[in-house]
Amino acid sequence: MDKIKEIISFLKEYDGEPVTLMEVCGTHTASIVENGIESMLSDKIRLITGPGCPVCVTVASYIDKLCELSLKPNTCVCSFGDMIRVKGSKISLDDAKAQGGRILMVYSPLDLINVAKEDPHTTFVFAAVGFETTTPLYAVLLEEIIKQDIKNIKLLCALKTMPMVIDKVLSAENNITGMIAPGHVSVITGSDVFAPFAEKFGIPFVVAGFEGEQLLAAIWALVKLNGKGVVKNLYTEAVTKERNEKSYALTSKYFEPCPAAWRGLGVIENSGVRLKDEYAFFDAGSDGLYEDFMPKGCSCAEVITGLKRPEECPLFGKVCTPSSPVGACMVSHEGSCFNYYNNKG
Amino acid sequence: MKITLAHGSGGQSTKELIEKIFAASYKNDVLDMMEDSAVVNGSAKIAITTDSFVVNPLFFKGGNIGKLAVCGTVNDLLMRGATPKYLTSAFIIEEGADVNELKLIAAAMASAAREAGVIIVAGDTKVIEGNGGIYINTSGVGFIEGEDFASSKCEEDDVIIVSGSMGDHHAAILSHRMGIKNDISSDVAPLCDIVANLKKAGIKVHAMRDVTRGGLGTVLNELADASGKCFNIEENAIPVSSQVKSFVKLLGLNIMHMGNEGKLVCTVAKEDAEKALAIIKSGKYGENAAIIGKVTEGSGVVMETALGGKKKVGILIGEGLPRIC
Numbered sequence: 001m002d003k004i005k006e007i008i009s010f011l012k013e014y015d016g017e018p019v020t021l022m023e024v025c026g027t028h029t030a031s032i033v034e035n036g037i038e039s040m041l042s043d044k045i046r047l048i049t050g051p052g053c054p055v056c057v058t059v060a061s062y063i064d065k066l067c068e069l070s071l072k073p074n075t076c077v078c079s080f081g082d083m084i085r086v087k088g089s090k091i092s093l094d095d096a097k098a099q100g101g102r103i104l105m106v107y108s109p110l111d112l113i114n115v116a117k118e119d120p121h122t123t124f125v126f127a128a129v130g131f132e133t134t135t136p137l138y139a140v141l142l143e144e145i146i147k148q149d150i151k152n153i154k155l156l157c158a159l160k161t162m163p164m165v166i167d168k169v170l171s172a173e174n175n176i177t178g179m180i181a182p183g184h185v186s187v188i189t190g191s192d193v194f195a196p197f198a199e200k201f202g203i204p205f206v207v208a209g210f211e212g213e214q215l216l217a218a219i220w221a222l223v224k225l226n227g228k229g230v231v232k233n234l235y236t237e238a239v240t241k242e243r244n245e246k247s248y249a250l251t252s253k254y255f256e257p258c259p260a261a262w263r264g265l266g267v268i269e270n271s272g273v274r275l276k277d278e279y280a281f282f283d284a285g286s287d288g289l290y291e292d293f294m295p296k297g298c299s300c301a302e303v304i305t306g307l308k309r310p311e312e313c314p315l316f317g318k319v320c321t322p323s324s325p326v327g328a329c330m331v332s333h334e335g336s337c338f339n340y341y342n343n344k345g
Numbered sequence: 346m347k348i349t350l351a352h353g354s355g356g357q358s359t360k361e362l363i364e365k366i367f368a369a370s371y372k373n374d375v376l377d378m379m380e381d382s383a384v385v386n387g388s389a390k391i392a393i394t395t396d397s398f399v400v401n402p403l404f405f406k407g408g409n410i411g412k413l414a415v416c417g418t419v420n421d422l423l424m425r426g427a428t429p430k431y432l433t434s435a436f437i438i439e440e441g442a443d444v445n446e447l448k449l450i451a452a453a454m455a456s457a458a459r460e461a462g463v464i465i466v467a468g469d470t471k472v473i474e475g476n477g478g479i480y481i482n483t484s485g486v487g488f489i490e491g492e493d494f495a496s497s498k499c500e501e502d503d504v505i506i507v508s509g510s511m512g513d514h515h516a517a518i519l520s521h522r523m524g525i526k527n528d529i530s531s532d533v534a535p536l537c538d539i540v541a542n543l544k545k546a547g548i549k550v551h552a553m554r555d556v557t558r559g560g561l562g563t564v565l566n567e568l569a570d571a572s573g574k575c576f577n578i579e580e581n582a583i584p585v586s587s588q589v590k591s592f593v594k595l596l597g598l599n600i601m602h603m604g605n606e607g608k609l610v611c612t613v614a615k616e617d618a619e620k621a622l623a624i625i626k627s628g629k630y631g632e633n634a635a636i637i638g639k640v641t642e643g644s645g646v647v648m649e650t651a652l653g654g655k656k657k658v659g660i661l662i663g664e665g666l667p668r669i670c
Contacts, residue, residue, distance in 0.1 A: 008652075008653060033656060034599075034650070034656070035650050035651075035652050035654055035656075036648070036649075036650040036652070036654025036655045036656035037652070037654055038654070039654045039655040039656065040652065040653060040654045212650070212651070212652040212654075213652065216652070322662040323662060338662075341659070342657075342659035342662065343656045343657055343658070343659065
């Protein structure tokens, strides 16, 4: 308790070198704004958000493909809730539904098994998005549908991996002096995965949990380690140095690394995973969905890469609000703009 | 026995259904006359409200759609400072609904009405094609003596009080839908006792709202907008039961946007705050009441977080959990 008080007063009174810290995890974004953490920091500490929300980094052509599939006969597109309201180049899945498309919101990919069994004449396409943390779930789904010989479930994959996009973001002109490493992703990858980047860019990485106190401690550690290319793990109850081998074995049975398209960042080599060729039967046409489309005036790309804060976007809070979102960052509950709009004045 | 379209025909089956279930449960002199409309005594100033109830599931821990339909409308009348007097009850029933369930729902309505001191003076029953669903509309009339409460009447320095723990109804319904086993029970209840005691003691209540759909965050924003003031609250002061707290954490929900059906928030003059809190705490359903903040010049809702940070509290965006009432 005394330590946290000490950290709080240190961060409020900090008057050293200015620092810019980025987090790349939607749950961190949400916790930072929910705990009002920015109001507790000195002006010398600036927080920015990175590409940590799976919905926000999805490109328009992927959403267009989902909409197209939903309008095909005997096809139903299944998705987590947030994806449904994000617009592609023209329409969102919500709009496709109004045009007669079949869309089903689910809480877990595994919910699909019973749905697909009850309606064998429909092909259920799951909008498989997510990072290292979510991919094992799709592997479990594949295990199960192969075991049960279910033929009418397919995946449209836009699965991403974190390391190479961090490299890309740190190469941009955003003056980042430290990274709050993603908590959930690190559970799978291990904290060592960030070591090459800490060394290459000469900045500290701190792996953090999700409680307000844990984030304050991570910010404190990053300020203290300013200028040092090291990785520190403050989330030791869940994260080890090494990767989770069991999870890797499961995902690499079905998936292999591939280039991936990121909203606002373009195609990044080795930053995603695709279904291996021997499981191509379960793919609903994921390859080559690289085209992006940004609505006029939307700064999602700059927000995701830390070049702009949400309130620096000209549309923020004016034409772009959670009830009428223009960009993906305002739709998703993990999006920077959604969280800033809801929790900041 | 199941409800069929014949029960909505207006003929013999309808008559039997009404007599055996609704009239038998609600029994009172006005309703028993079975006229086309109810004729009742009035008051110089009355409050009128109406609400439709479509909750899924119909039965949940702590209550059912019938109890909800009475409490929801009674509480809406109370929140303007009215004493609830009369209710109407209209059922839209899908064929296939279970008659025994209907009986339980009507009995719960009668029992909640008795507790709230209201009589159900008129009703309607329709049966439609469907799959066993039951929907209820209740309208209510209450008498206002003295000053009414209104959202626009909040004043600077007013103290903000909630009558108990937040999120219980929402968490109970969600637990039921997700098949999660716990002891969380809906807080659905008529808040007559609390409101009557505050009025009797002459507490200067300026505004009062029941914290239903949209949760405390949404209601406080509406109060702030209507009064043109800023609502300052402390996260640590907001009562939440330990079970609901864990539930919310586990599912990543926001307690500020979770609905209740038996809790109110009010703003009272600063000098009456402690007395008002004591009165609410000693009233029925108010034992966990707490002062959560105060009203100042400005706009919106600002929360001091448990960690000591400050943040804006927004209204619920999107649909939240559909069909909780």
